[in-house]
Amino acid sequence: MKLAKYLKPYRLFAIISPLLMIGEVMGDLSLPFLMRYIVDYGIAENGLFELVKAGGFPYEVMNFLYGAGNYSQLSIIITFGVMMLLIVLVGGFFGTLCAYTAAKAAQGFGHDLRCDAYKRVMSLSIEQTDKFTTGSLVTRMTNDISMLVEFVEMVLRMCVRSPMFLIGGTIMLISLNVKFGVVLLCSLPLLLVTLILVLSKSVPLYSVVQKRLDKVNSVVQENVSGARVVKAYVREDYEIERFMSANGGLKDINLKVLRLMAIITPVLTIIQNFAIIAIILIGGIDISSGIGGMTVGNVMAGITYVTQVIMSIMMVTMMFQSISRAIASGKRVIEVMETEPTIKGADKSGEEGDIAVTFENVSFRYPGTCGRPVLHDINLEIRRGETLAIIGSTGCGKTSLVSLIPRFYDATEGAVTVDGVNVKDYDLTALRSKISFVMQKSELFSDTVANNIRWGKTDASDEEIKEAARVAQASDFIEHLPDGYDSYIAEKGASLSGGQKQRLSIARGVVRHPEILIFDDATSALDLATEAKLRRSLNEKMKDTTVIMIAQRIASVKEADRIAVIEDGTIKHCAPHDVLMRECETYRDIYASQMKKGGDIGE
Numbered sequence: 001m002k003l004a005k006y007l008k009p010y011r012l013f014a015i016i017s018p019l020l021m022i023g024e025v026m027g028d029l030s031l032p033f034l035m036r037y038i039v040d041y042g043i044a045e046n047g048l049f050e051l052v053k054a055g056g057f058p059y060e061v062m063n064f065l066y067g068a069g070n071y072s073q074l075s076i077i078i079t080f081g082v083m084m085l086l087i088v089l090v091g092g093f094f095g096t097l098c099a100y101t102a103a104k105a106a107q108g109f110g111h112d113l114r115c116d117a118y119k120r121v122m123s124l125s126i127e128q129t130d131k132f133t134t135g136s137l138v139t140r141m142t143n144d145i146s147m148l149v150e151f152v153e154m155v156l157r158m159c160v161r162s163p164m165f166l167i168g169g170t171i172m173l174i175s176l177n178v179k180f181g182v183v184l185l186c187s188l189p190l191l192l193v194t195l196i197l198v199l200s201k202s203v204p205l206y207s208v209v210q211k212r213l214d215k216v217n218s219v220v221q222e223n224v225s226g227a228r229v230v231k232a233y234v235r236e237d238y239e240i241e242r243f244m245s246a247n248g249g250l251k252d253i254n255l256k257v258l259r260l261m262a263i264i265t266p267v268l269t270i271i272q273n274f275a276i277i278a279i280i281l282i283g284g285i286d287i288s289s290g291i292g293g294m295t296v297g298n299v300m301a302g303i304t305y306v307t308q309v310i311m312s313i314m315m316v317t318m319m320f321q322s323i324s325r326a327i328a329s330g331k332r333v334i335e336v337m338e339t340e341p342t343i344k345g346a347d348k349s350g351e352e353g354d355i356a357v358t359f360e361n362v363s364f365r366y367p368g369t370c371g372r373p374v375l376h377d378i379n380l381e382i383r384r385g386e387t388l389a390i391i392g393s394t395g396c397g398k399t400s401l402v403s404l405i406p407r408f409y410d411a412t413e414g415a416v417t418v419d420g421v422n423v424k425d426y427d428l429t430a431l432r433s434k435i436s437f438v439m440q441k442s443e444l445f446s447d448t449v450a451n452n453i454r455w456g457k458t459d460a461s462d463e464e465i466k467e468a469a470r471v472a473q474a475s476d477f478i479e480h481l482p483d484g485y486d487s488y489i490a491e492k493g494a495s496l497s498g499g500q501k502q503r504l505s506i507a508r509g510v511v512r513h514p515e516i517l518i519f520d521d522a523t524s525a526l527d528l529a530t531e532a533k534l535r536r537s538l539n540e541k542m543k544d545t546t547v548i549m550i551a552q553r554i555a556s557v558k559e560a561d562r563i564a565v566i567e568d569g570t571i572k573h574c575a576p577h578d579v580l581m582r583e584c585e586t587y588r589d590i591y592a593s594q595m596k597k598g599g600d601i602g603e
């Protein structure tokens with residue numbers, strides 16, 4: 001399989017483990033024979049006589065240890081009893097080592113695979129992540145890989161054990177008595193037919209199990225991260241219902257698989273018991289009629305071997321079950337691993353010039369959608385150091401427009417350039433490190449305030465962080481927090497107000513001193529006075545930075561060098577406030593509506 005390469009670093013363990021298993025199996029296989037000696041020579045009447053008559057290994061051993069004829073039946077029992085004990089101990093030792101090495105190889109395999117899968121997930125573009133869905137990606141990273149690990153461990157331990165038991169047990173059985181072999185031969189077809197029937201039905205179900213698990217994960221994910229909304233709308237019951245239905249689906253399919261599997265054990269037990277009865281019958285008849293040197297010990301050993309062989313077939317079944325689960329899971333993991341990121345960087349990087357960003361005849365529609373494009377015929381040149389504002393009604397494509405600059409998405413037609421180089425030719429890291437993108441929805445992490453800001457620039461000093469916080473007008477509230485910059489923020493910034501979150505996000509964008517700073521409605525939760533202060537300090541501290549600022553309020557954009565008005569997916573006008581007031585009706589309408597509503601239009 002394609003994932004086998006992940007086992008390579010651990011091949012030493014992967015090879016040793018089955019070898020160790022050989023030791024354990026050999027021990028297990030030799031036990032019934034020793035038991036036979038005890039029964040036939042140690043316990044049975046005339047045991048000593050029989051031993052001398054049979055000769056061979058047990059006779060040699062006793063003679064070697066005690067000298068010819070110098071031992072009693074009790075010493076036979078003790079000798080072979082001690083031998084059995086030693087073999088059990090040594091076998092156990094080998095077994096333990098085998099389990100350890102197998103676990104080591106399997107866990108190493110899982111660890112490396114998970115690492116690579118995670119890296120791959122991180123490299124996927126937004127569109128691709130959306131297509132997999134978060135729930136499914138989480139299941140693939142955790143449950144599916146665990147299945148594979150389980151499988152590797154199982155194979156390492158069982159690939160030697162089952163066939164050896166199967167073949168070794170059969171050989172031993174036949175060497176005891178050929179008729180016992182016939183018993184086995186009769187029971188095997190029955191067994192195989194049952195197993196094949198069950199497996200052929202259950203195997204296809206495993207991929208369904210994983211899909212249902214995806215669904216459960218998706219629902220949990222959505223609800224846990226959206227806990228506030230769920231509570232605000234008192235939708236707990238509805239969401240619990242939704243979870244129950246996903247959970248019920250998972251239960252149903254699991255039950256279906258288990259119901260099928262449940263057939264195996266009773267059938268196996270019945271066949272096994274029949275085989276045992278057959279051996280006792282055959283053995284008994286032979287003993288009573290004195291044919292072919294059949295002994296009680298032979299019958300007992302025969303019973304043990306038949307059980308071992310049938311059990312090994314059981315193990316093979318489990319292996320098949322594990323294989324089928326692993327194939328289902330493996331396919332899902334490989335699907336992720338083989339998804340080539342659609343947005344892949346090249347190797348260029350542009351030099352700072354007069355023009356920071358241009359859009360040339362850009363049109364854009366979200367991947368996988370059809371109908372009217374979200375944006376069309378966009379032509380725009382943004383000069384270095386300029387502050388460009390973008391305004392327009394909700395859903396008109398403002399976020400989409402700026403998403404093209406750091407290449408979250410690729411333009412469907414036309415070209416977007418940064419510093420004179422098409423973004424598609426950029427090295428992604430080089431491109432994105434030129435840009436700070438403050439998102440519409442602030443994303444904060446459960447960490448300290450300082451570390452959240454430092455996220456924008458990993459090697460930022462404390463002074464840089466404070467400076468960024470001052471520019472973002474966040475220093476006041478941060479200093480009032482109980483631990484200042486070391487205060488801990490709850491997950492997703494739940495312990496802060498909307499405006500505080502926005503200002504932290506802005507500080508994070510500012511701290512890296514980017515060439516291009518994009519605010520996607522990032523000041524919407526600030527009051528006008530704070531927003532004005534922010535604008536002023538940005539102007540002072542970051543003169544060379546090109547600022548692209550999306551906003552809903554005229555007051556926020558009024559002072560920008562130019563304002564682009566977006567309507568019907570294209571830029572209607574792009575000019576300073578005064579010009580727009582004269583020439584652009586849409587802009588005047590927005591202005592008028594905000595005048596009427598708020599009355600106050602800025603400072």
Ligand code: DCP
Pocket residue numbers: 366369374392393394395396397398399400401440521
């Ligand atoms: N859209 C889409 N797929 C996405 C995101 C958006 O199909 N992953 C659609 C929905 C809108 C259009 O694209 O009709 C424009 O969406 P934007 O997010 O670009 O809109 P705005 O940012 O202008 O809206 P708002 O002011 O509400 O943020």
Ligand code: MG
Pocket residue numbers: 398399400440520521
């Ligand atoms: Mg938006």
